[in-house]
Every structure is written in C-alpha cells, then in structure tokens.
Amino acid sequence: MATLTLIEAVTLAMEHELARDKDVVLLGEDVGLNGGVFRATDGLQEKFGVDRVIDTPLAEAMIAGLSVGMAGQGMKPVAEMQFMGFVFPAFNQIATAAARMRNRTRGRLSMPLVFRMPYGGGIHAPEHHSESTEALFAHLPGLRVVIPSNPSRAYGLLLAAIRDPDPVIFLEPKRIYRIEKHEIEDDGEAYPLDTCFIDREGDDITLVSWGAMMHETLKAADKLSEDGISAEVIDVATISPLDSATILDSVEKTGRCVVIQEAPRAGGIASEIAAEIAEKGLLSLLAPVCRVAGYDTIMPYARMEGQYMPSVERITDEVQKVMQFK
C-alpha cells in the first residue's frame, strides 16, 4: 500500500499495465528519459526500455495516427498529449480514425488505445495550457471520455481505460495532480467506466461535477451543510457515454440539481446533463436545473484565470438561489 498523489496513481496504473500486458506501450513527447513534463511517466522508460516507453517526434496528429496503426495490429498504445491545448492537430485522427475503426470494419479491427492528457486551469500555466474542452470529445460517438477526480479513481479508471477494447480519452485535471494523497494498493482492480460515483449522499439538492471541480463542489457541499443544506454529490467520472440514470435517480430524490463545470458554459457537458434532466426528470424538479460554469470566453492568462474559474462561492450562491426558488 502506497500513499499516492493523483499523478503518481496515473504512473502506477501505467506501470501495472506495462508489466502485465506486453502489448501496452506508452508514447508521446518527452515521455521517455524526461518522464513527461508533469512526470507521469517518470522512471518507466528506465524500467521497461525504449521499445515500451517511446519518445516521439513533435507532432500530435502523428502520435494519434501511429496509435491507430499500432492498435490495428493489436497493440495497446497509451499516448500522452502534452497538454489538452495541443490535441487539436490530432483531432482529425481521433475523430475520423480512432473513434470509427471498429464500426467501419464491422468489428474486424478494433482500437484498444488511450489518449491521456492533462487539462484544466488554475496552475498559472502559459496560454493554451489551461483549457477544458472535454465536451468536444464527448460529442464524438465511438469514444469513451474519462476524468478522474482523485488518486484512487485515477488508478482504477486508468487501468480500466487501458484494458478497454475501445478508444478512451483520459483527461487528467492537472490542478489536482498533487493536491491530495490516497492510500492505494496496487492490486490491479479497475473501476467501471459506465457509472457515476456518488461521493456524498444528501437529500436537498444534487451537485454534479467531474475532474478538478469536484474539489470545489465537495467544499461547497461542506459549506452548505453548515447552512443546513444536505447536498448529494456526484462525480460523473465517465462523461461519455454518460450514466444519466444515477444522476436522474438522485434528482428524483432531491428535486434540485446544480451542475458544475470548469469549461465554458455553452455546449458543455453540464448542458447535456441538464438536458437529460429536463427530458427525463422534469416531474421530480422543484427548481430549475442550474449550471455553474466557466464563462463563454477565452480562458484568460494566468493573472486573471482565478476570476474565470467557478469558485466555491459561485457554487454556494447558485445552490442558495436554487434552494430559495419557488
């Protein structure tokens, strides 16, 4: 049993799979000797060799396209995009090849690959290093999109992602890479990729979030409980395909829901969740389904990012509004 941060749990899951399955290979920019710019692959090249942990030339479309080709041969590439802001050159390969190969060949070729990437704001990184564009992937059929919110989930979900026979976009909220530690046993137990986690039970309102925003959300729930508001908190974790059932069940119980996301509001996952509730849970609703989200503007640079990102206060304010709704 080790006490690990989220990023260390990511490393451990990869190490576990590299050791267990010889078809697993890691590839990406600076993942070798350097161990990745965030050190997610630290020490792995040394342990498994340059044929298992591969420094690629600097080209994201290439990293994705290579992964597609390797997967076509039954390998299980786990590719790192250095930052989510740099995945766009690979979008073509992800959307037109990785997400579709099984369907296009009627099951003849499958794509057991993972694209890992750090994402989100809050670490005062340079321009283009802080965005949250998970919704873009979630709209593409054929992909699973998975986001851990703590070390244990990073370990269990990444194991599941690597073992999954289909392409998984694995988004790592870099702001919480080192924010907390969990006791993790390296037992190879994967988590399910099709169910939300209920992190706290409550009766008055359902708070739904994922990734780094889970921390603000849980803090908000703490604050709210001081005011006598009992919030149920759900970590979506796999944002696509979405497990609406767990969310709808909770809203049926609480009658109220606020969805919290860091990404811009328009067309985000929060909208999808709200739409599901509006369609299938309307009768349970005692108040509007509200979204606390990033603003519909470009993520500001470091000096102003704090004003952009949803805060505990924005969440509790919104919840209070919803609670007072009549």
Next chain:
Amino acid sequence: MATLTLIEAVTLAMEHELARDKDVVLLGEDVGLNGGVFRATDGLQEKFGVDRVIDTPLAEAMIAGLSVGMAGQGMKPVAEMQFMGFVFPAFNQIATAAARMRNRTRGRLSMPLVFRMPYGGGIHAPEHHSESTEALFAHLPGLRVVIPSNPSRAYGLLLAAIRDPDPVIFLEPKRIYRIEKHEIEDDGEAYPLDTCFIDREGDDITLVSWGAMMHETLKAADKLSEDGISAEVIDVATISPLDSATILDSVEKTGRCVVIQEAPRAGGIASEIAAEIAEKGLLSLLAPVCRVAGYDTIMPYARMEGQYMPSVERITDEVQKVMQFK
C-alpha cells in the same frame, strides 16, 4: 430579382461581396476553374480573377492558417472546406488562432474571416461526407456559427457573415442546396446574426431546429396542424452565440418544446437549448423538453443513412408524446 436555390444564393452573396469589397477573397480546394465540388463558386474566378478566387493546395490546416494570416492584414478571406468531414485538420487553426486573435491582442488584430462548409447527410455521399458536427464549433468561444435553412437566409446570412469583423463558421446544409427556390433581390441586405427566426407562430408547442432539419420540422408542423396541434416553429440560424431569449419567449407562450437536430444527440446544440429552458424557463413548462436527434453512433454509409436521420414521423411521434404528457 432572381429565383435561386440555396447554393445559388450562396454564390450570389459571395459575388456581391467580391464586387463590393476588394478585401474579400475566396480560397479553397477546387474553388477556381471547377467552381467548387458543389459549384458554390461557379463562374467567380472567371469574373474576379485568380487573385480573388484562389485554388489552394490540398491542406485544410493550411487553408485555415493562411486565412488567419490574411485576416491579420485586413483581408477578408472566405475559405471553403470541401466538406465538413474534412475540417478536422483545420481545427487547430480555428480553435487556437482564428477564434482567439482579437482577444489575444486585446483588439489589435481581428479576424474578419468566414469558413464555409457543406454539411449533413441525406445525399448518399461517401463515408465522412455526411456528418453534422456543428456543436464542436459552437462550444468554442470567439466563433459565430451560422446555418441557413433556405435560399433567402443563405443570401442574407452569408452577407452578414462576410461583413462580420469576427470569425464565422458558415455551415451549408447540402441536402437542401437545391431543394427549393426563393425569389431573391441582390440588394445587399444582410440578416442579423444574433436572432432566431420565427417561421411559424403557434400556441401549443415550440419546435426548434436549424439547417436542413427545418424542412422536416416544418413538414411535421403541417402534419400536426392537421391533428389540431398548433406548433410554433423557430429556426435558430445562428447556433452560437445562441439567441436563447426568442426560444424562451416562445416556450413561455406554448409551455412545450421539442428540439430537432440531425447531429448525434449527446452534447449537441439541442442539449444546450434544452438546458437553457431547464434553467430559465422551467416554470413555463407543461411537459419535458424533448430532443429528436441523430443517434449516438457513427453516421451510417449511404444504404442506411435514412434510418439514422430524424424523420418527420419521429418528430410528430415525439410531439404527440409531449402533448399527451401529464
């Protein structure tokens, strides 16, 4: 006054702007002598010369990146992506450069450019030629995303798009390129880019759609009126930034809403619209907000595409369900 199809109206708008404003240039694959694979630029190179209507090498990132550079010099590039399915290589330039330049330079450089592309299914085109991924653009702050649903709107909205000082993604529903004709006067009158069109007034339910699906939606409204259901029909037209107010006003009146989109259901524009209603229009609702959408799977090839796309029947079925909701 001429009687024009949607694609002819597109051509006319470009011709009008080429003549009016010497900074406007068209560029893309096969847009010159060939007049574009759908003939949207037919005859324009002959009229305006190879310096105004430019055949590019075959590279979408390049087309987008060139447009960004040209716009930086105050030109007004109107670039054609041959099909929306081939825009992905350009996604990086659109998301990281075009959408952001004004903001990044605090207004010093602006991006008065348009990316036109045919989109959507229903013409038995080859693989990758039939998708509807408008939601991907609509989630990116800094872009306007505009979709005409008939010839007059194609003319008026494209004029507006070309004149707009910011980047516009102009999506042309190719299935209805030649489905109907409108009388259009080439008067240079642009349409607003910030308001939905109310195409039919009604009292019982609001139907919201855009692009080619407007035709199914209007047909459905006809059918429904035979059954005594009076549907208000809204063409969103500019899906981003979304004019929620018009939709919310209508729902306030009717109390019911079905949103119709061709794109896959999860994370589409229909979800955003439903979320807006769930948040701001809850009290008006007499029934759940429902979405009729493409399935969450890869657009099938020609033989099965008919089973994928939302039909008039799917719309009327859904409306009946909503009307009967208690």
Next chain:
Amino acid sequence: MRTSASFEIKYLQYLDEKAKPANDLPDFAKDPKILIQLYKDMQFVRILDKRTVALQRIGKMHTYPASLGQEAVGVGSGSSLQEGDVLIPYYRGTATMIAKGIKPHEILQYWGGDERGSDYKDKNCKEDFPIAVPIATQMLHAAGVATAIKLRKQKGRAVLTEIGEGGTSEGEFYEALNVAGVWDLPLVFIINNNQWAISVPTELQTRAETFAQKGIAAGIECLQVDGNDVIAVKDATTRALDKARTGGGPTVIEAICYRLSDHTTADDASRYNDPKVHEDAWKKEPIKRLQDYLLASGGALAEELESAEEECKALVEKEIQIYLKFMEEDHQPPEAMFDYLFAELPERTRVQRDEAIRRGSK
C-alpha cells in the same frame, strides 16, 4: 560556403513511351507468364471500373473513383506484396487492393454504401486497413502498423501505403514520412502522381520539381518511376518492400501516370482539363504499353491477350453479380448501426438501438 548535404532523385523506366525497353529488364519481366498476369490484372481493373461507372449511371452505385490510366501503379505495387505484408490503401487503391487479395465485390459494397465492404474476408487481408477517405490519414496508420511490426521484431513483414500527389500537401503526409525515417520503419510509400487533385493540377499543388523529393525532408530514400510502366512500378516496389522486410527502412516511390477518367463519378473533368493533354496521355497509358511490348517481344500473341481480356470480363461479371445480389437481398438490420460502435453497448445507445429497431420494423 561548404556543402553539408547533397541529394539526387532517380527516375526508373523499363519500357519507354513507345514500349521499347529503355533498360535491361528485371528478372521477373523476362518471364512472359508474369507479364501476362500483370496485363490481366490491369485489364481486370479497367473492366471493373467501366462496369462500376456504368452501374453508377443507372443508380446502382454511389460516387465511385475509377483508376483509368493508373492501373500500372496499383497492379505493379500491389502484386509485389507477400503474405504477412499489410496494405493501408487510399480511396483510389482498387487495383492495389485487389492485388492484395481484397475481393472486388467487397470494394464495390463499400462504394455502394455498405460498411460490410470493409470487413475483408480473405485471410491474407484481415489486417489491412479500410479505405481512407480523409486524405493522408492513412500515411500515419501505415507508420503505426510498421511501428508495431518493428517493435515486435517481426521479420519479413512490410507495409505498403498509397496517396495521391495532391495528398502530399497535407501535413500528416510529412509527419508520416518523418517518423518512418527516424524510426527506420518497414514501410513503402507510393505517391500516385496522376497529375490532378480533382481539378487542381500539379503546378498549383507544389513547387517541388518531383513529388519523390518530399522524402528528402525525412532523410529517406526516394525515387520516381514511370507509372505507366508496370514493370518499373513492380520492380521499384518489390525492391523497396524487400528492403523494408530486411530491416532496410522506408522508401518513397513517386509513380508518374495520368488520370484518364473523371476524378469520381461526381466529377466532370471537362470543366478544367485540356483535351489535348488528355489525348496525349492516352498514348502513354499502361495497358497498351505492356500489350505492345508483349506483342513486339513475342511474349504473347494477340489472341492470347484477347482471350485474357475475355477471361477478365467474365471474372468481373461474376463480381458484379455478387455485388448486385448483395445489394438487392442483403440489408443490414437497424441494430447494425449500433453494434460495432463499442465492444459493449453502452446504456444510452441500447435505448436508441431499441428505438431504431422499432422504427425499422414498422
């Protein structure tokens, strides 16, 4: 100034435009049986194309890209493949695909709008990729397959991929060349230079004197061949594949030919091409070239070639009939839209699947 590097692009041709040997023929070409087979393979594709275009005109086929004039590129390269090799085709790869073992009716099913056309049934083709429509994406898949072969130290396997000359303007093309070079991948890139990218001629596509030299950017071997000379194409490809199979790394081959057809059945080349140039190109076309050589060299008699052509017609007809029967009788059920998306059907898709089945059965 000192010179830090220098390069040459060679041009390979065995049969010149008058079908006269311009060079000592390679060994395989001294065997008339082999040449007659190449002749047949080219005829087969030409006849198949003609039939398919005709099917499109009567509504029994959707948009289809013919290979007219480019048969030598596909046949010459495809016939160089061996068991264990992997083909990553592009949309105009019909001849190469058939040479690899992919069934002609499967290719027709694909263009006829049925996904099952890419579920190749030949045991030799189980690892081949489906046709890549998004241009240049296939280059990187080929590099990935070659990477897997290399990482697994599989001897004697190579990868072949193709692209049009227009496609070389896409960034992913260069990215693939670059990684193939730096990782020394067992990979052969064929650039089918048919002079046109739909309506765009090569002069508007690049300033490079040759398309082959794009390989110099990646530090890999590159050469030009006469793409109307099936012997040259086959010889160059065979050698490049052998090199790849034995650890010698990648090669770029530009095969120069001419697109004698429209781009696809949805295109009208008369809008942009020069009939004079087109006519000249007909004089160099690959089937006539080989036929002239076979007749002049005594490798085959006119009657032999005629009967070979008849044989091809019959074979094509058989494939066409399989295709037509399939299109008439064999439809995918609605659930096929969902059942290959993931290995396991997610809940949200299950609900939609049920709806599609319900609507489909009405």
Next chain:
Amino acid sequence: MRTSASFEIKYLQYLDEKAKPANDLPDFAKDPKILIQLYKDMQFVRILDKRTVALQRIGKMHTYPASLGQEAVGVGSGSSLQEGDVLIPYYRGTATMIAKGIKPHEILQYWGGDERGSDYKDKNCKEDFPIAVPIATQMLHAAGVATAIKLRKQKGRAVLTEIGEGGTSEGEFYEALNVAGVWDLPLVFIINNNQWAISVPTELQTRAETFAQKGIAAGIECLQVDGNDVIAVKDATTRALDKARTGGGPTVIEAICYRLSDHTTADDASRYNDPKVHEDAWKKEPIKRLQDYLLASGGALAEELESAEEECKALVEKEIQIYLKFMEEDHQPPEAMFDYLFAELPERTRVQRDEAIRRGSK
C-alpha cells in the same frame, strides 16, 4: 536510371569556432559599429533572460523560455528586418521580437500572464503577430500574411517567421513551406536548431541530415548557417529578406546553435542532457564568439564592450521596472475577459460579464 533532380545544402559561416574569419566578411560586418550593436543586442537579451528567470524564481514571473545560447539567431535575423516587414514569432523569439521593435516589457507582460503584452505599441509592430504557443501554427500565419502582401502587390515588404527544430515535425510546418513555394511568397523561415525539443534530441526528431533540407520538399531555396555566428545569421537573413522583398520568393534558413538553458523555467535539463556536450557547447556560444572577434580584429576595445554590457544592464533594468510596476499596479478589470472576444458583445456574454464584474468588485 536517369537523374530527374539534384540538390545541395550549403552551410554558411563567417566566424569559425575560434572566432577566426572563415570567409570574406560581408560588407556590414566590416563596420565595427554594426558589430558592436549586434553585440549589445545579444547582451541585452542574455541579461534580460537572466533577470527574468530570477524573477520567476521569486514568484514574479510565470513559466518563461530563455534564449541562452541562441541570441545570435534572434538578433541576427531580427536585425535584418526593415520597416514594413512583418514578424510572426514563436515563443522563443524574444531576441527577434526585440530587434523588430516589440518592447521587452511587453514580452514580459505576456509571460507574466497578461494579455496586454501582445498589444504591441510600437507603430512598426502593429501588424506583428503575438507569440504562437501551439507549435508550427505560426508558419501558416506567416504564409497568410505573405499571401496578403503578394496579392496586394505591395513591393518591398517581407515576412519573417521562426520555429524550433522540433517544431519541424509538425505537419503545419510543411504545409506552410509548400504553399510558400508554390505561390512564391515573400517569406523567410528561420529554423532555430538548438538541438533540443524539450528533452528530445535531434536524432530522435528526424533522420534528415539537415533541417534545412526540409525546404527541398517544397522546392524552395534552403541553407544552413552557423547559428552561433551572428554575422552568418544576419547575412543569410538579410539576403533572404531582400530576395523576398524583390519578388524572389521564400527561403528556409536552418541556424544551428545550442540551447544552453533549461527548456523553460518549468524544465530541468539535467534530467536528460549530457553535461559534457553542454560544456562543449559553451565554448561555441555566440556572444563570446563575436566578442573574441571584435577584440582580435581591433574592432572594439575590452573597455568598450564592458561599458556596452553595463549599458545593457541599465536598459534591462528599466524594462524590468516597467514590468514590475505594471504587475503591481495595473490590473485588467473583470470585463476585460469579455470585451475583446467579439467586436460586439453578444447577449449571453453580456450577462456573464455583469456577473464577473459583480463578483470582481466584491
């Protein structure tokens, strides 16, 4: 086999590694005043970098990419620009940007996390692009700016853009080269080959013997220069820009140098580099090279160079103070997040803007 094309890559150097003239110096380099100015410009950047890295260590700067060892590339190329030229920089373009006229404190503001740093105030820099972080995207912007210049038939204007050698693996790099070639654009591409792309050495980046030869793929002129020799960089860039301004088309210049710093302040190069190689590289560094030459040739006295250095320190300090004051006193209001997104604020954003203002003023 006949040869269809052949190519050479030349290497340009004026001062060799011992600072001895290896070639007849170009005219500008015969004027010590010009050389001393180049010396100062290089010193300025080196001192600025050092100060900025120090600021980062005390929390007054965010991630910053220094140019240590690469000053000649930026100064040599940037100082060749004239009024009317446009610069499309990359993130390690500090020296080039300053040479162009962009204010050092603006560059610091950008890296300090303030958008206003890209709102260049110098009238000569109004059309220059902001730093491109997504690698290689700037290549295409440069091609676009050059296209506008060409289409408008503006005489005497050229565009300069830069990229790291690692960035040449990105597809957009080649796409830009290709279009620059085929449209004969007034454009100069500088490849700053500092041997590293973060931790990835050139051997893992490409098999090409030179980065310059990537230009061959596009059929455009390309050459290598000694990137530690500011005279060579300036000479090559000046000639390439002149060529571009007079309708002669594009050029690719690979400038070979060495990254003596960490990749950025967020990097630790000792994890991957070889101290021995690093040490060797210090012997070739550009400032010492020019200094040695100036002293040996009598172009400058040691005291002159020392006082030049002092002058630079003072100038740097001024810029640092402007920056620090700005960071302390000058904050953007919340509405700045919204006010530059579109020329006209959309309704949905107006509502959010109001919320941000309300929250910001609490």
